[in-house]
Amino acid sequence: MTTDTLSRRVLRYAHAQGTGRSQFPTPAQVAEASGPLPDGAAGADRSPLPHGTTELLERAAFPAGRVAGADRLPERALLAAFGLQRAELTNPYFEHRALPSVRSLFPVHAFLTGEGPARVLDVHRHALAELPGAARDQARRILLAGRYTRLPAFYGPLRGTLTELELGISLRSLAVGLELFGLEGRLSLPVSGGDLTSLGLADGEWSWPLAVDLEDAAGSGRAPAPPAAGPRDARDGEPLRAAAPADPSLDEILSVNRAQAALPHEDPAPLAPAIPHGAAAGRDLSWAEALWERGSGRMPRGLTGMAGRLRRVPEDSLAGAAAWAAVPPPGALLRRVAEHVNVTVAVQATDGFEDGVHRLAGGRLLPHRPGPGALAALERDYGYRLAPGNGCDVRHAAAVWFCSVRQHELVAELGPGAWTLAQYVAGWITQGLCLNAAAHGLYARPARAFDGLAVQRPLGLAPDETVLLSVISGTPRFNGLPLDLRL
Ligand SMILES: Cc1cc2nc3c(=O)[nH]c(=O)nc-3n(C[C@H](O)[C@H](O)[C@H](O)COP(=O)(O)O)c2cc1C
Numbered sequence: 001m002t003t004d005t006l007s008r009r010v011l012r013y014a015h016a017q018g019t020g021r022s023q024f025p026t027p028a029q030v031a032e033a034s035g036p037l038p039d040g041a042a043g044a045d046r047s048p049l050p051h052g053t054t055e056l057l058e059r060a061a062f063p064a065g066r067v068a069g070a071d072r073l074p075e076r077a078l079l080a081a082f083g084l085q086r087a088e089l090t091n092p093y094f095e096h097r098a099l100p101s102v103r104s105l106f107p108v109h110a111f112l113t114g115e116g117p118a119r120v121l122d123v124h125r126h127a128l129a130e131l132p133g134a135a136r137d138q139a140r141r142i143l144l145a146g147r148y149t150r151l152p153a154f155y156g157p158l159r160g161t162l163t164e165l166e167l168g169i170s171l172r173s174l175a176v177g178l179e180l181f182g183l184e185g186r187l188s189l190p191v192s193g194g195d196l197t198s199l200g201l202a203d204g205e206w207s208w209p210l211a212v213d214l215e216d217a218a219g220s221g222r223a224p225a226p227p228a229a230g231p232r233d234a235r236d237g238e239p240l241r242a243a244a245p246a247d248p249s250l251d252e253i254l255s256v257n258r259a260q261a262a263l264p265h266e267d268p269a270p271l272a273p274a275i276p277h278g279a280a281a282g283r284d285l286s287w288a289e290a291l292w293e294r295g296s297g298r299m300p301r302g303l304t305g306m307a308g309r310l311r312r313v314p315e316d317s318l319a320g321a322a323a324w325a326a327v328p329p330p331g332a333l334l335r336r337v338a339e340h341v342n343v344t345v346a347v348q349a350t351d352g353f354e355d356g357v358h359r360l361a362g363g364r365l366l367p368h369r370p371g372p373g374a375l376a377a378l379e380r381d382y383g384y385r386l387a388p389g390n391g392c393d394v395r396h397a398a399a400v401w402f403c404s405v406r407q408h409e410l411v412a413e414l415g416p417g418a419w420t421l422a423q424y425v426a427g428w429i430t431q432g433l434c435l436n437a438a439a440h441g442l443y444a445r446p447a448r449a450f451d452g453l454a455v456q457r458p459l460g461l462a463p464d465e466t467v468l469l470s471v472i473s474g475t476p477r478f479n480g481l482p483l484d485l486r487l
Contacts, residue, residue: 036150037109037120037122037129038109038120038131038147038199038200038201039133039202040131040132040133040200041120041122041129041130041131041132042122042129044129044130044131044132045129045130046119046122046125046127046128046129046130047116047119047127047128048126048127049075049078049079049126049127049128049487050071050072050075050076050079051487052487053076053079053080053083053486053487054288054486054487055288056070056076057080057180057286057287057288057291058286058287058288058289059286060180060286060287060288061284061285061286061287062279062281062285062286062287062289062290062439063275063276063279063280063281063290063439064279065286065287066179066180066181066182067180067181067182067287068182070181073181073182073183074112074115074140074142074183074214075112075128076177076181077142077174077177077178077180077181077183078110078112078121078142078174078177079177079487080098080176080177080180080181080287080291081098081099081110081170081173081174081176081177081178082097082098082099082110082121082123082170082173082174082177083097083098083123083486083487084096084097084123084124084485084486084487085097085098085291085292085294085484085485085486086292086482086483086484086485086486087482087483087485088298088480088481088482088483089480089481089482089483090298090299090300090301090302090480090481091298091299091302091480092302092303092304095485096294096295096482097123098173098291098294098435099169099170099173099294099431099434100169100294100296100430100434100444100445100446101166101169102151102162102166105150105151106150106166107146107147107148107150107151107162107163107166108144108145108146108147108163108166108167108169108170109121109144109145109146109147110142110143110144110170110174111131111142111143111144111145111199111209112128112141112142113134113138113139113140113141113142113143113198113199114138114139114140114141114214115140117130117131117134117136118130118131118134118135118136118138118198118199118200119131126487131199131200131201132200133199133200133201134198134199134200135197135198135200138198139213140213140214141211141212141213141214142174142185142211142212142214143195143199143209143210143211143212144167144170144171144174144209144210144212145195145196145199145201145206145207145208145209145210146163146164146166146167146206146207147163147205147206147207148160148163148205148206148207148250148253148254149205149250150163151163153247156249157249157252157253158448159249159250159253160249160252160253160256160257161423161448161468162448163207164207164257164420164423164424164427165423165426165427165430165446165448165468165469166427167207167210167423167424167427168329168423168424168425168426168427168428168429168430168431169427169428169430169431169434169446170427170431171187171210171212171271171329171330171424171427171428172274172427172428172430172431172432173431174212174271175271175272175274175330176274176275176431176435178212178214178271178272178274179271179272179273179274179275180287183214183215184214184215184270184271184272185212185213185214185215185270185271185272186212186213186215186268186269186270186271187210187211187212187268187269187270187271187330187331188210188211188212188213188266188268189210189260189263189266189331189333189334189421190207190208190209190210190211190260191260191261191263191265192208192261193208193258195208195209195211196208196209204250204254205250207257208257208258208260210424212271213268256416256419256420257420259415259416259417259419259420260417260420260421261417262415262416262417263333263415263417263418263421264333266331266332266333269330269331269332269334270330271330273327274327274432275327276323276324276326276327276432277323278319278320278322278323278363279320279323279324279436279439280316280319280320280439281320281439281440282314282316282317282439282440282441283441285439288486290435290438290439291435291438292484292486293438293439293441294434294435294437294438294444295438295443295444295476296443296444296445296446297393297443297444297445297472297474297476298443298476298478298479298480299390299391299478300478300480303389303390303391304384304389304390304391305384305386305390305391305392306391306392306393306443306445306472306476307391307393307476307477307478308393308396308397308443308474308475308476308477309396309474309475309476309477310348310349310395310396310474310475311349311398311474311475312349312350312351313349313350313351313398313440313442313474313475314350314351314440315350315351315352315353316440317350317398317436317437317440317442318345318347318350318352318353318365318398318399319352319365320436320439320440321345321399321401321432321433321436321437321473322360322363322364322365323363323436324429324432324433324435324436325343325360325401325429325432325433326360326362326363327428327432329424329425329428333414333421334421334424334425334428336414337410337414337418337421337422337424337425338425340405340406340409340410340413340414340418340422341403341404341405341422341425341426341429341468342359342360342402342403342404342405342461342465343359343360343401343402343403343429344357344358344359344360344368344401344402344404344459344460344461345357345358345359345360345365345399345400345401345402346358346374346375346378346399346400346402346458346459347365347374347398347399348372348374348375348397348398348399349398350398350399353365354367354370355370355371355372355373355374356368356369356370356371356372356374357369357370357374357458357459357460368459368460369458369459369460374458375394375395375396375397375400376394376395377458378394378400378450378455378458379392379394379395380454381450381451381454381455381458382394382447382449382450382451383449383450383451384449393474393477394472396474396475396477397472397473397474398442398473398474398475399472399473399474400470400471400472400473401429401430401433401470401471401473402450402455402459402461402467402469402470403425403426403429403430403467403468403469403470404459404461404465404466404467404468405422405465405466405468406462406464406465406466407419407422407464407466408464409464410422422468423468426468426469427469430446430469430471433471433473434446434471437473441475442473442474442475442476443473443474443475443476444471444472444473445471445472445473446469446470446471447469447470447471447472448469448470450467450470452466452467455467
């Protein structure tokens with residue numbers, strides 16, 4: 001061992017014993033939290049990302065401000081969308097970004113092609129890491145792909161829906177990042193596994209990627225990529241993963257994701273606008289602050305869940321949320337799917353709105369089941385109950401949102417690929433709700449933990465209507481100690 005290495009070890013040992021250091025995760029815990037990069041990328045060449053993105057975003061007022069005169073725009077947009085924001089020292093989930101992720105596991109990765117070798121965003125090294133197995137000379141694009149195996153195996157088939165919901169959340173976050181830096185993106189939905197092959201990713205554990213062709217606002221981007229040739233699509237009865245440990249629910253997840261092969265062809269569709277005109281903030285704040293503030297609610301002392309305070313909230317916080325939820329997703333096909341996705345919200349203690357259940361229609365919330373007590377009733381149907389080790393404050397929230405769909409009708413009308421598209425749509429809406437909440441000093445916690453059958457009656461859903469995702473939003477009771485990780 002060299003003296004240098006030994007010195008580093010001694011210093012880390014000394015540091016770990018300093019006052020309050022037990023609150024900090026060990027390097028091994030941080031590595032676990034960050035999750036593995038695609039195979040081979042961690043040891044590959046990497047190019048550093050620019051610094052100062054937060055300072056640029058501080059000059060853009062929320063919601064209408066945009067960043068002018070910046071360099072390295074795609075990298076800045078990636079950092080705004082997916083970069084590290086803060087570590088929370090008393091949160092069991094260590095790192096936090098401008099978008100939520102199941103247990104902060106971040107199964108979705110962002111890839112940049114067409115500017116040198118294909119690279120993956122490595123937020124922990126603040127770099128773009130080369131992908132050893134990727135094709136060279138690809139079109140100028142950002143691709144988003146989810147690694148199902150990043151989520152614990154005991155989640156079973158839920159790994160599929162959660163990852164695809166996060167793809168929708170990531171797509172909205174990317175769309176906002178591009179818009180803030182004046183870049184135009186055009187979305188291609190995946191209809192083959194060609195993009196996975198081009199990125200050199202293993203067919204058996206990744207979703208098919210969403211691909212966004214890049215142009216700057218002046219339209220000087222290169223031509224969109226031609227559709228990539230697929231390696232192979234799902235064929236009846238044939239396993240998609242060749243030599244891997246048996247994981248029947250992963251096989252099922254992959255075949256459902258690959259049902260997107262049946263989607264009709266669509267030309268790449270503009271991502272913008274992702275930020276609604278009707279957006280508002282509770283106070284003057286910059287985009288840097290809004291992204292920093294986004295959070296799912298917390299508990300003290302490393303406990304899980306969230307604690308809230310029942311506080312009257314202003315009309316703008318709910319009207320603004322409706323405006324964010326009503327922004328249509330990109331492209332005619334996703335919009336047709338969005339027409340099937342119902343947005344229902346249980347509300348209390350909100351100026352300008354009657355307590356009770358409302359439905360989103362034409363960008364406005366209309367009373368659906370008026371009456372007090374809807375949130376207290378919903379808390380009984382939430383999976384993570386109040387317990388000595390877990391906070392649960394649905395009853396004290398200001399609003400609980402539900403995206404739901406009648407899946408038989410959806411698949412009958414738009415085909416089997418539409419189920420995955422419905423996850424993207426729910427994710428797209430969710431990220432809008434999260435950003436709106438941040439701008440009003442509220443938390444917004446996405447949750448799959450409501451009992452989908454039990455909530456049908458109080459929400460007035462149809463008996464064959466499935467909840468895709470819900471979002472609990474209210475005033476946080478505990479703000480914790482954040483560590484600023486922005487660069
Ligand atoms: C698709 C999705 C589903 C989630 N489901 C739950 C849930 O059922 N219960 C819960 O407490 N948190 C849930 N979360 C919230 C995450 O645990 C939370 O985002 C994570 O702890 C990071 O915290 P932050 O959002 O404050 O950064 C979910 C998040 C996502 C993106």
